[in-house]
Structures are given as C-alpha cells and as structure tokens.
Amino acid sequence: MDEPRRPAPLEVRRTALDLGWLMARWLEGEIASRPGYQPRFGPDQETAHLVPTLAALCRAGYVTTCSQPGFAGTGANGLWWEQRAAVELVVTDADLLHRLADAAYAAGMVVRINDHRRDGGAQEQPVVVTTCDGEPMTAFGGRIGRADMAIQWSGLHPRLYAEVSTGTYVSIVAPEYGPAGERLWSVLDHLTALRRENLAGPWATTTEPAPKES
Template sequence: MSRSDRRRWRSAGTITDLGELMALWLEGKIASRPGYQPRYGPDDETAHLVPTLAALCRAGYVTTCSQPGFAGTGADGLWWEQRAAVELVVTNPKLFQRLVGAACAAGLVVRINECRPDGGVQEPPVVATTRDGEPVTAFGGRISRADMAIQWPGLDRDLYREVRTGTYVSIIAPEYGTPGERLWVVLDFLTGLRQHDPNSPWNGSAPASPPANADKERPS
C-alpha cells in the first residue's frame, strides 16, 4: 500500500468515512485497501457488482467480501458452482434490522457472526462455492480477534474498535448460479440504488422487520 493510501485509511474516523473509502476502492479511485493485496482492486468477476457494493458502503454497510452467482466449467475443466454472496460489517442496530429483514423476507440465507469479549453470536458457515460437488469456499463462520487484525490493519484505534465489535452479516443466495443474482436486486432496493418498481417490496420507505428466526438456509 502506498504512503498516501495508508494515510487516507488511517484518517478515517467513522464508519461513514470507512464506507466511503471502501466505495472509492471498489470504483478504482483508490489503489489499495487494508487486508488486501496492495495495488489490487476487486476481482474481475465482481466488476458488475461494484455499483451495488459501493452503494451499500455509502449506506452504512461496509462490504468485506463478495462473489457473483455462477455455474459452469472452470479453467481447470471441472464443474464449478457459486452462490451469489456478500459479507458486510454493520455497527448501526437500525441498519442491521433493515438488512436482515430485507434478506429474510426475500428468502435469502443469513449468517450472523460477532467478535466480542463474550464470544457474541457465532452462526455456522454456509458453503458458497463447489468444485465438482466438493466444497471450496464458505461465507459466515467464527471470527476471531486475529482475523480482525489481518482484515483491518492500519485503521484509527477507535474506528478499529468499532469495526471489530460490529456485527458481521453474511447474505447468501440459496440458489447456485445466475438465479441467485437476485440477491443484488434486493440489496439495490434496500439502498435506494433501484427505485420505482411497483413489483418490488422494497419500493416503499418502511423498513422490513426480520422474522423471529433469521436462519433461512436450505439444505445444500
């Protein structure tokens, strides 16, 4: 990471500041971000997700990891399947309720994980990518203090404490492949990036309330 990029991330004092910097990195306006290979932007496969992810970051949901839905033959000649998925850190309880409510109402899979002195909520991971039917990657799962130090090096001390004790929300499409790309439509209506669709339950201004059981995973 260049000295100027390091200074920009160090100068962030609030979640709003952090979200704006993450959005700028996603848009290619900052070369590097904490916890990621220096001078590398998002992977090519997520290029079409940048507007959605940047809007989430600017709405108070700081995205940390994402992947599109995909099903097809990989470069190795084997069959790969991906669920559309995203991980975000949320520190505002009202924003958390809106996010989980929207995801659950849309039938998406939700996982909650926290890094707190008492352990916090630690829901199990969800397989999100398979290679010839074998699990390759997962979203969700236990987050440790060591994980936080790797993911957020160089932040202001108070901001780091806020991020470390925030709630990490993983949202995963239950479907493998492109049908799961509906995940991004749901999130676009949540942030207001998409509007004026009479068929969308997110067109109104009232936030959705999460059901009592936020665990909507379907067997894989």
C-alpha cells in the same frame, strides 16, 4: 430513504461510516488499496458488475468485505464449478443491521450473523458458497479469529479498529447456485434505494417501486 450521511473530513475519518465511503471509492477505482487486500489491486474482475451495488451499500453505512456472483460452469481447471451469489458485510449500527436482515430474510436469502461484541452474541456457522465437482470449496460466515481480524483491518486508526473489530459480521447468501441467485443484488439495491434512483443500473427494472407513505 434519507440521503446517506457524508463522511467527516479526511483528517478525522475514524468511524465505520467513513470507512464505508472510502471502501466505495476503492471499489470504483478512485483509491488504489484497501485494508486486508493486496496493495494496488482493485476488486476481482468477476465482481466488476457488482460494484454499483457494493458501493451503494458502503455509502449507506455498511462495509462490504467480500462478495461473489452466482455462477455455474466449467472452470479453468476443466472441472465443474458452482457459486452462490453472496456478500459479507460488517455492520456497527443496530438499525442498519435489522434493516439488512429483515430484507434478506423476506427475500428468502440465507443469512449468517456473527457478533463480535466483547459481551458475545449470535455465532452462526458458515455456509458453503462454492463447490467444485460437487465438493465444497469455500464458505461465507463463521466467527473471525483475533489474528485474522487484525490482518483484515491492518492499518486502521485504533479507534476505528476497535469499532469494526467488535461489529456484527453478516453474510447474505442466495439459496440457489448459479445465475438465478443473482437476484440477491436486486434485494440489496432496493435496500439502499439504488434500484429506485438509478434505473439504468445493472439490476434495473421498468417499474419503479411505489413511493412510501409519509
């Protein structure tokens, strides 16, 4: 994979690529706050081991907006909780979108696409990602309303807001509940080349992928 394009200088950071690099710095603890999230709070502790994967996605041109690991066990309320590993992203580049979708479909992941372009496009229904004692609790995917979109990206420069609010929102969800679905992160690490370049990373294997033909 080509070296990720670096963002513009701070004073002209007004593209989705720039936002992705800033989001990566927030994930890694270098920035205290991000749009649409409680000020001066970092990622939830349960997603700490996902930070390398999420940051690599953000630097590759995607912008992650929400994620959760695969989990199955008793929650703090004493009930049985199950989660699918899942991530939501906004994509504004068509080539990146196709690359992401192709990798996810090839790995057997559940994909939901919601196109927010002004002329419409795919509008797929949400998929349940968390249950409590078998009852649905949360879902990923579905079209974002105008008011919620403004809250999610509050504070952005108008030009940047126009770009991300009309982008394509993609949810990638493991079909399995529980830890088995953590294979999702390996799929995404291969997409960004993190798995090849960082064999000490959390999803590392002992074998590097074969080099691409020139």
